[in-house]
Amino acid sequence: xxxxxxxxxxxxxxxxxxxxxxxxxxxxxxxxxxxxxxxxxxxxxxxxxxxxxxxxxxxxxxxxxxxxxxxxxxxxxxxxxxxxxxxxxxxxxxxxxxxxxxxxxxxxxxxxxxxxxxxxxxxxxxxxxxxxxxxxxxxxxxxxxxxxxxxxxxxxxxxxxxxxxxxxxxxxxxxxxxxxxxxxxxxxxxxxxxxxxxxxxxxxxxxxxxxxxxxxxxxxxxxxxxxxxxxxxxxxxxxxxxxxxxxxxxxxxxxxxxxxxxxxxxxxxxxxxxxxxxxxxxxxxxxxxxxxxxxxxxxxxxxxxxxxxxxxxxxxxxxxxxxxxxxxxxxxxxxxxxxxxxxxxxxxxxxxxxxxxxxxxxxxxxxxxxxxxxxxxxxxxxxxxxxxxxxxxxxxxxxxxxxxxxxxxxxxxxxxxxxxxxxxxxxxxxxxxxxxxxxxxxxxxxxxxxxxxxxxxxxxxxxxxx
Numbered sequence: 001x002x003x004x005x006x007x008x009x010x011x012x013x014x015x016x017x018x019x020x021x022x023x024x025x026x027x028x029x030x031x032x033x034x035x036x037x038x039x040x041x042x043x044x045x046x047x048x049x050x051x052x053x054x055x056x057x058x059x060x061x062x063x064x065x066x067x068x069x070x071x072x073x074x075x076x077x078x079x080x081x082x083x084x085x086x087x088x089x090x091x092x093x094x095x096x097x098x099x100x101x102x103x104x105x106x107x108x109x110x111x112x113x114x115x116x117x118x119x120x121x122x123x124x125x126x127x128x129x130x131x132x133x134x135x136x137x138x139x140x141x142x143x144x145x146x147x148x149x150x151x152x153x154x155x156x157x158x159x160x161x162x163x164x165x166x167x168x169x170x171x172x173x174x175x176x177x178x179x180x181x182x183x184x185x186x187x188x189x190x191x192x193x194x195x196x197x198x199x200x201x202x203x204x205x206x207x208x209x210x211x212x213x214x215x216x217x218x219x220x221x222x223x224x225x226x227x228x229x230x231x232x233x234x235x236x237x238x239x240x241x242x243x244x245x246x247x248x249x250x251x252x253x254x255x256x257x258x259x260x261x262x263x264x265x266x267x268x269x270x271x272x273x274x275x276x277x278x279x280x281x282x283x284x285x286x287x288x289x290x291x292x293x294x295x296x297x298x299x300x301x302x303x304x305x306x307x308x309x310x311x312x313x314x315x316x317x318x319x320x321x322x323x324x325x326x327x328x329x330x331x332x333x334x335x336x337x338x339x340x341x342x343x344x345x346x347x348x349x350x351x352x353x354x355x356x357x358x359x360x361x362x363x364x365x366x367x368x369x370x371x372x373x374x375x376x377x378x379x380x381x382x383x384x385x386x387x388x389x390x391x392x393x394x395x396x397x398x399x400x401x402x403x404x405x406x407x408x409x410x411x412x413x414x415x416x417x418x419x420x421x422x423x424x425x426x427x428x429x430x431x432x433x434x435x436x437x438x439x440x441x442x443x444x445x446x447x448x449x450x451x452x453x454x455x456x457x458x459x460x461x462x463x464x465x466x
Contacts, residue, residue, distance in 0.1 A: 008163040009081065009302035012311070015318060022295030024169035025160060029291035031169070033283045035176035037344075039183060039201065046187035047194045054134035054194060057125050060253035061139060065110050067249030069150040072103050073157035074297070075242025078382050079234065080223065081161045081298040085305025089222055096161075096216075097228040100154055102235055107150035111143040138198045145202030148209040155212030161298045162216075162223045171211050179204035241386035244377050244393035251398035258405050259417070266414045267355060274356040275417065278363050281341055282421075285330045289371040292322060293378035300382035309443045312383075316440060319375060327371040334364035355414075362418035369425035370396075376432040380439075388435055395431055400424030 013021065043055055076099040083092035114121060118136065127135040152175070159168035179200050186196030216225055256279065263271030296319055303311045334341070338360050342353060373396045380389035401424040408416030408423065 009084065009161075009299055010306075013299060013315065013318070015322070018296065018299075018315075018318060019322070021165060021299070022292045024165035024167075025295030026288050026291030028156065028169040028172040029287035029294070030284075031172045031176050033287040035179055036283065037280055038180055039197070042180075042183040042187055043194065043197045046183075047197060054127070054131045055138055055197065057127050057131060058122070058135050058139040059256075060125060061114060061121065062142060063249055063253055065107055065146050065149055066153060067246045068106050068110065069103055069153035070249060071242035071246040072099055072106070072150075072238055073154040073242070074245045074294075074378070074381050075238035075240065075386060076154070077157040077161045077298060078241055078301045078384055079238055080158070081301035081382075082305035082384060084161070084222060085302040090226075092222065093224050093226045094228045095231065095234050096158060096223045097225050098231055098234060099238060100151065100158075100216075100225070101228070103150040103154040104147040107147035111146040114139070115143055134194050138194045141195055141198035142202055145205050148202070148206040151209035151212060152205050155209070155216070157294070158216070158223060159212075160295060161301075162220050164221060165295055167215060171208050174211070175204045175208035178207050237384075241381055241384050241389070243386055244381060244389035244391075247390055247393045248377075248397045251394075251401070254398065255401050255405070258402060262405060262409055263414070263417055266409060266417065270352045270355055271414065271417075274352060274359050277342055277356050278360050278418075281334070281360060282363070282366075284341075285334055285367060286370060286374070288326050288330065289323065289374050292319075292326060293375045297378050297382040300379060301384070304383050313440060313443050316379070316436070316443075319379075320372070320436075323371040323375050327368050330367040330371070331364055334360060334367055338364075359414075359418040362415065363421060365419075365422035366425045369422070369429050373425060373428045373432050376436055380435070383439075392428065392432055392435065396424055396428035400427050 008021065011017070076095070080092045080096050080099070083089075083095065118140070122132060122135050122139075125135070152171075156168045156172070159165060159171075182200035182203055183197060186192045186200055190196055192199070216223060259275045259279070263275045267274070296315070300312060300315060303315065338357055339348070342348075342356050342360065373392065377389045377392045377396075380386075380392065401421055404420040404423040404427075405417065408420050410416070412419070
């Protein structure tokens with residue numbers, strides 16, 4: 001195993017090397033967004049509208065395993081990258097192994113709990129008698145793959161911490177293509193309906209998890225599976241640090257439910273169709289912003305662990321500039337390409353198309369702001385400040401959107417629905433700016449440790465769970 005001095009995270013990044021390092025993560029998020037949309041298209045076309053509705057009804061249960069896994073992945077990778085920055089490679093590998101086992105165990109336990117309470121859970125999620133069988137079949141077939149889904153998510157984060165962000169991108173392409181091909185074979189030709197869709201998704205997740213297991217067993221640079229002990233203090237730290245990502249995932253289900261109910265009240269089924277398309281478009285256009293944030297987070301964690309305060313300030317300034325450019329590009333794409341983007345989901349012309357076009361043009365204002373809020377949450381997670389990260393995520397993703405969704409439609413009708421997210425982003429940006437400015441000033445005022453102090457910090461520092 002190579003010493004952590006050789007990790008690419010240790011280099012001094014300028015703008016283009018930073019973008020190259022983040023590019024695989026950006027590409028991975030784009031691929032994930034694209035095949036999420038493609039998956040829905042296959043279900044709707046070859047399994048029918050009721051099957052598509054059933055997959056949407058059980059989405060919160062599926063989203064829960066991804067939320068828990070992302071929490072462990074982001075919080076854990078920040079801790080492990082920090083250990084690498086402290087030159088504690090053995091501790092990093094040990095904790096990586098422990099967190100991987102914890103993620104797989106979490107997936108298994110969640111699947112067992114859902115299986116025990118299957119009927120009341122589906123009733124709570126709103127499965128009607130007509131859709132109950134499809135909901136049970138789809139979720140039931142996915143449950144055995146929950147551990148694989150958790151491993152897929154956690155490996156995606158640790159590829160970056162290992163200095164191989166391109167590995168995650170390649171795995172996402174392979175698993176995405178496998179998902180699409182299996183959808184085509186099992187649904188279009190096999191006639192398996194919603195069961196085929198569940199098997200395609202589960203098998204693609206299993207493929208991604210298997211590739212990760214092989215990679216970290218034989219080919220990784222700094223992180224390898226090794227003997228470990230159950231460090232529950234490390235697990236608590238990872239969960240606390242990554243809780244903002246869990247908040248983000250859990251809020252998606254609630255916000256989507258509110259959007260559907262309010263738009264149905266104001267514009268009927270056309271309104272629900274319109275907001276569905278807009279949220280798909282948001283997923284595609286913000287994937288670049290999320291990918292960049294995920295891609296650079298281990299760099300911040302490494303420099304935080306190494307005590308490089310001035311480098312953290314420089315990287316923060318550089319990253320905010322990149323976010324500003326990406327935000328302008330996303331906003332411009334939403335404005336200039338609104339019509340062709342909508343035609344991916346809906347035929348041109350008609351009332352639904354016009355309603356969606358109007359909504360997207362207003363909703364697109366959020367693309368100017370949301371990147372800074374996404375980045376700030378990831379930045380504080382990378383610095384192991386899970387509390388601030390969770391606060392920013394909660395204010396934007398849950399409290400802000402819910403409050404404005406409940407207030408603005410009462411004043412402006414359906415226009416208020418389209419403006420709820422931009423308003424939430426604007427309000428959250430005020431808190432984001434304050435937190436980033438305070439951290440910026442604190443980093444500038446702190447003195448970096450001397451070379452001797454850094455060596456002592458690396459070899460003698462006592463940390464949680466060490």
